[in-house]
Amino acid sequence: MREVRLHDTLSGTVRPLETRTPGKVGIYFCGPTVYGPIHVGNARPFVVFSLLKRFLVHEGYEVTLVSNVTDVNDKIYAAAAAAGTASQELARTMTARYVADTDRLDLGRPDHEPLASEAVEDMIDLISTLIESGHAYAVDGDVYFYVSSYAAYGELSHRRLEDLDQGESGDAASRKRDPVDFALWKARKAGEDTHWESPWGSGRPGWHIECSAMAERLLGAGFEVHGGGSDLVFPHHENEAAQTRAARGQPLTRLWMHNGMVRLDSEKMSKSVGNTFLLHQALDTYGRDALLVYFCSGHYRQPIEFDHQSLVAARTSVKRIRELARRLQAGNSPAWSGPLHKEFFDALAEDFNTARALASVFEWVRLANRSEDPVGDSDLREMLGVLGLGNLLDGGAQPAPPPRALQLLDQRDHARAERDWALADRLRDELGELGWEIRDGPDGSSLVSL
RNA sequence: GGCGACGUGGGAGAGCGGCUAUCCAGCGGCCUGCAAAGCCGUUUACACCGGUUCGAGUCCGGUCGUCGCCUCCA
Numbered sequence: 001m002r003e004v005r006l007h008d009t010l011s012g013t014v015r016p017l018e019t020r021t022p023g024k025v026g027i028y029f030c031g032p033t034v035y036g037p038i039h040v041g042n043a044r045p046f047v048v049f050s051l052l053k054r055f056l057v058h059e060g061y062e063v064t065l066v067s068n069v070t071d072v073n074d075k076i077y078a079a080a081a082a083a084g085t086a087s088q089e090l091a092r093t094m095t096a097r098y099v100a101d102t103d104r105l106d107l108g109r110p111d112h113e114p115l116a117s118e119a120v121e122d123m124i125d126l127i128s129t130l131i132e133s134g135h136a137y138a139v140d141g142d143v144y145f146y147v148s149s150y151a152a153y154g155e156l157s158h159r160r161l162e163d164l165d166q167g168e169s170g171d172a173a174s175r176k177r178d179p180v181d182f183a184l185w186k187a188r189k190a191g192e193d194t195h196w197e198s199p200w201g202s203g204r205p206g207w208h209i210e211c212s213a214m215a216e217r218l219l220g221a222g223f224e225v226h227g228g229g230s231d232l233v234f235p236h237h238e239n240e241a242a243q244t245r246a247a248r249g250q251p252l253t254r255l256w257m258h259n260g261m262v263r264l265d266s267e268k269m270s271k272s273v274g275n276t277f278l279l280h281q282a283l284d285t286y287g288r289d290a291l292l293v294y295f296c297s298g299h300y301r302q303p304i305e306f307d308h309q310s311l312v313a314a315r316t317s318v319k320r321i322r323e324l325a326r327r328l329q330a331g332n333s334p335a336w337s338g339p340l341h342k343e344f345f346d347a348l349a350e351d352f353n354t355a356r357a358l359a360s361v362f363e364w365v366r367l368a369n370r371s372e373d374p375v376g377d378s379d380l381r382e383m384l385g386v387l388g389l390g391n392l393l394d395g396g397a398q399p400a401p402p403p404r405a406l407q408l409l410d411q412r413d414h415a416r417a418e419r420d421w422a423l424a425d426r427l428r429d430e431l432g433e434l435g436w437e438i439r440d441g442p443d444g445s446s447l448v449s450l
Numbered sequence: 451g452g453c454g455a456c457g458u459g460g461g462a463g464a465g466c467g468g469c470u471a472u473c474c475a476g477c478g479g480c481c482u483g484c485a486a487a488g489c490c491g492u493u494u495a496c497a498c499c500g501g502u503u504c505g506a507g508u509c510c511g512g513u514c515g516u517c518g519c520c521u522c523c524a
Contacts, residue, residue, distance in 0.1 A: 012454095030524065038524085045524050075522065157519075163452045164520055207522085229524030230455090236523085260455090261518070270523060297473070298463060302456080303517070310462055313474040320473090323487065347464090355464050359472035369488055421483055428485080439487060448487085 001060040002349045006225070007301060009233060009256040010156050014351050017056075018254050019224055025056055025063045026219035028253070029227035030211060030236070031113070033070040034094035035079040038101055039276035040291075040306050041229075041262035041269035047292065048259045048300045048352075049227050050107040051388060055348050058386050065110040066218045068211060069095050072116045072204055077192050087193050088117070101279045105288055107388050114214040116205065120196045122213035123205045126247055127184045127198075135246040139175040141187025141201040147180045150242050156256060157234035182239055184209050208239035212252060216244065226253035230260055230301075231268070260303040269306060277306055289392060290315035296354035296387055317362070318392065321384070324365050325393045326448065331376035340364045341379045345386075354387065361387075401447045405436050409447060412438070 004017040019025055029049040032042045046067070053063045071091035080087035095115070103109075127143055130136035135149045147153050147161070154160055161180060183206035188195040195202045215223065221244055228237065237256060244252035261268045264275040282291055294314040298304045333341070340360045347356035361383055368375045377393055384390045401409070412427040428438050436447045 032524070033522085042524050048524095073522085157453080159453050159520070227524095230518070231523055234453095234519060235521090259524075261524080263517080266517075268518070268523090272523065293473090302463085305462080307462090309474075313462065316475095317473055326487095350466095353464075355473095356471080359464065362472055366489085370490095416483075419483070425484075437486065440482070440485080441487090442481085 002345065004056065004059060004349045005351055006255055006257055007351050009237075009258050012158070015255065017224065019061075020220075020222060023061055025061045025225065026066070026223035027053060027063060027225040027227065028066045028068075028211070028215040028219055028223060030229070030232055031067040031069050032098055033073050033075060034091050034098055035073070035076045036094060036271065037097050038279050039262075039269055039271070040279055040282050041276070043102065043105070043279045043282075043291075044262050044295060044300075044304075045227060045229055045259050046102050047105060047107065047295045049257075050105075050110070051296075051354070051386070052225075052227075052257075052352055054107075054386050054388065055352065058345075058382075059349075064112070064219060066112040066114070066215065067110040068114050068116065068214050069098065070116050070207065070210065071095060072194060072210075073207060080193075081191065091117070101283070104280070104283050105292070105388075106391075112218050114218065116210040116214075117194070119210060119214045119217070120205060122217050123184075123209045124196075124198050126209060126213050126216075126243065127205075129247045130184065130243065133247065135243075136184055137177065138185075138200045141185075141203055142175055142183060143185035143200055144176055144181040145184055145239065145243060145246075146177060147182070147242070148178055150246050152245065153180075153242050154238065156241050157238045159234065182206065182208065182235065184243070208236055209243060211236075212240045212243045212247075215240075215252065216248075221248045221252060222250050223253050225255050225257055227257040227259070230258040233258055259300045260298075263303050263305045264307075266305065268303075282306075282311075286311045286315055287318070289318045289389060292388055293317055293358070296358050299351075299353055299355050301351075321361070321365060321389070321392045322395070324368055325377075325395065327375070328368065328377040328380070328393065329374050331378060333376045333379035334371065334373070336367050337364060337379040340367070341383065344383045348386070357383070357387070399449060401436055401449075402434075405431060405434055405447055408434075409438070409445060413445060 005014045006017055008015045017025070027049060029045050032038050049065060053065045056063045076087050076091050080090040083090060127136060130145065131138060131143065134146070136143055136145050164180060185198060185200055186203050186206055188202045188204070192204065195204055215226070226237070241252050263269060264277060267273060267275055269276055290311055294311055297314060340363055344357045344360040347353040347360065364380055381390055381393050384392055408427050408431050412424050415423040415427060431438060431447070435450050437450050439446050439448055
């Protein structure tokens with residue numbers, strides 16, 4: 001188990017991963033609001049934190065990964081109304097699609113995927129505690145967090161209250177003590193078809209409180225890593241941090257990790273801008289393997305451009321690994337593999353640098369291709385496995401070509417022996433149509449399935 | 451306007467103050483009837499201007515540019 005270091009947004013530094021209990025890590029990352037199918041940008045945290053878990057498990061940690069689904073939200077009400085369905089119905093449908101789409105990434109599921117709508121009791125408890133301790137106040141059925149009561153507000157996002165644009169609008173503004181106060185509970189409004197009873201009347205929870213409540217229930221306050229997209233740092237995570245620490249007297253998490261945005265045309269991919277590429281489309285177009293390589297090809301904190309060329313490049317790299325798999329054999333890897341294997345895991349241990357790790361993978365591929373001797377796959381299998389790409393080495397064992405293909409190959413061998421290149425090339429084309437590619441080598445020709 | 455991040459070879463993208471990143475594409479070569487696959491070589495990059503240093507993409511300051519957050523947002 002090597003020392004794992006990760007970038008922490010709060011301190012702005014790369015810090016060692018600290019655990020409450022040796023060997024145990026709890027990770028929570030913010031999942032989507034389910035009012036539509038998710039896009040590639042939404043998928044990035046799912047990939048990053050799923051892979052981080054795999055890596056930590058590889059290092060010997062016992063990891064509990066939690067990711068919420070926000071199924072109560074203004075946008076869901078609006079989208080459901082527009083579609084003429086019940087908001088809960090829409091949320092259910094879109095949650096199922098989210099699960100189906102991310103399942104296609106084949107990275108497993110988080111250990112827990114709590115729904116906001118099923119955690120309202122926990123949220124009410126937390127809100128009550130905040131009111132009792134003077135950190136929140138109720139007004140006309142709403143409850144707001146009283147930001148002024150919490151001195152550390154702004155520490156996560158590194159901004160001062162006076163630096164915020166406070167051009168607050170809407171009817172909530174008049175009920176707040178201060179424009180920066182944010183809603184913990186919202187009184188039921190006309191047109192909202194879901195609501196819960198609370199000490200402050202019928203209503204529904206605000207957004208930020210769900211994560212504080214669900215993370216605490218499933219991981220306990222002070223858990224190891226809280227993650228999400230960098231666009232959530234403020235206000236979402238700032239507010240989460242404030243709520244939990246104000247209520248519990250201890251920090252929500254020990255380390256805040258944020259992934260960079262996926263861009264399309266140099267601009268953040270987002271539903272509101274409308275420049276989205278849906279995850280299921282990306283999976284259809286480029287395939288799951290290429291998409292993973294694409295995500296791993298840049299550091300998780302950097303923005304990454306979603307463009308055709310990058311995805312095609314990723315797909316070509318995948319082919320390169322698959323191509324190598326044909327000539328590997330099961331068993332221990334040669335001596336030259338050792339340093340690369342180490343480099344790979346060291347790179348992941350230093351702020352989860354998948355780009356650098358991938359470089360070791362391709363270095364490995366080159367050395368293996370260069371090797372005259374048979375090459376055992378064990379190290380590469382272990383490396384790729386952590387990136388969720390172990391499958392690239394399966395299917396290395398070729399299916400036997402059908403008799404028809406073998407017959408054509410035989411005919412081509414004859415044609416070549418007679419130097420009838422035109423016929424030989426025609427037979428090669430025919431084989432191509434059957435899905436077989438010819439590889440002429442010193443030991444004769446062989447067939448490879450396309 | 452405030453806060454922050456980033457600007458690397460044709461494209462993408464790592465990079466610890468001194469050592470080949472890597473991937474995709476191009477070109478040349480090896481292999482080969484031609485291909486494919488693979489290997490070797492190759493275009494000697496770090497926005498600009500100063501500074502620190504024996505030595506700076508790599509540290510400091512400034513300029514320009516791009517992006518993110520400041521409102522829902524992965």
